[in-house]
Amino acid sequence: MRLPGVVPVRLVLADDEALLRRGLKVLLEADGRVEVVAEAADGAGLLEVVRRFRPDVALVDVQMPGMDGLSALRAVLAWPDPPALAVLTTFDLDDYVATALELGAQGFLLKDAEPDALVRAVLDLAAGGAVLDPRITARLLPKMRAARLRRSPQLDGLSARERQVLELLAGGRPNSAIAASLGLSEATVKSYVSTVLTKLGVENRVQAALVAHQVGTW
Template sequence: MIRVVLADDEAMVRAGVRAILGTDDEIEVVAEATDGAEAVEAARRYRPDVAVLDIRMPRMDGLAAGAEIRRTVPETAVVILTTFSEDAYIAQALGDGASGFLLKSGDPRELIAGLKAVADGAAYLSPKIAQRVIAELNAGSGGGAMARAVAAKERVSVLSARELEVLGLVGAGLSNAEIATRLYLVEGTVKAYVSTILLRLQVKNRVQAAIVAHEAGLVQERSGS
């Protein structure tokens, strides 16, 4: 069972998200909050698998709440609910350790799929948000994108061949279980590889590692295999 804390200051949005999650027997909303401070309190009390946070809330917004939850309840993954007009905040949330971003206007099935992916240890970006993140990574004049690629390749040079393979699959959005199946490994071994990769790359979570994988060209190299 995936235990969820849901935080949004709009009652109708909370009701809608709760109703969507309620259609899946594997997901249980254990607590709701109307602002970021309440969300942090609920996460500390219930220690859920996932905290779903609106990006804009009173007292403490979703970004600050997510950062605090990751700091004080590190076993709880954070998913941010956002809109296109708020995607400028994505980089900040990534830096604070968020594991997923979902559009409020997205397909309800995407909400469930995203929660399950994050609960399973994967990173998840709504496809439309992912397109904008990748576009932003590739944006800029001159050799900006090329410089990032060179820097990323230098960062991943400390990894072994197997770790590079795992990182490429993390970048492709696969969960630990899916990577284990693809590489014929046990899931515990994959978790160990991922932990080592995060440490060696000096990144906080799988989303940041996935960005490095994209910049280093590992995802393109691995996704076709």
């Protein structure tokens, strides 16, 4: 279904299970805000369809034959202007998720997530947000502590405004939504986000969100 006046988010699905891809396609396209423009059964296929279709978002399984999802993520993230990339995983793949985080994936979703949650996640990713399924967050935090994503003097050095930005960022809000919430311009928010990442010593929004979830309220 295509909604009048709505430009759907262009999505690529990469998973070696054809039945899962078909089911996700039906669920994600149901209300017209997301369009699955291509599918891939392995990492090599993902590279091909991303080059061809230039999607806004790609949902990628990590375990696929041939070139796996992590290798494909590494390759796509090295390209100029890559799509927003999110890992689509299951509970027993924590190590893969942690590696994808280090590579720079912008979202972590579980295959059994509710349809509405998946649609919201795709829309947020397209808008520049970071998406973390709460169940994945709970399992990742101990691993992130081991990887030194912990409370530090840098966190204490955040200003009040930077803490507000971090809190909203941790909720998956894109820069436009953070700007609207705080009454700032998007350019100013972008500058704040860059400063927050530098002060926390992390490389991307998802890592910053994990720090915020680990620390909780300050």
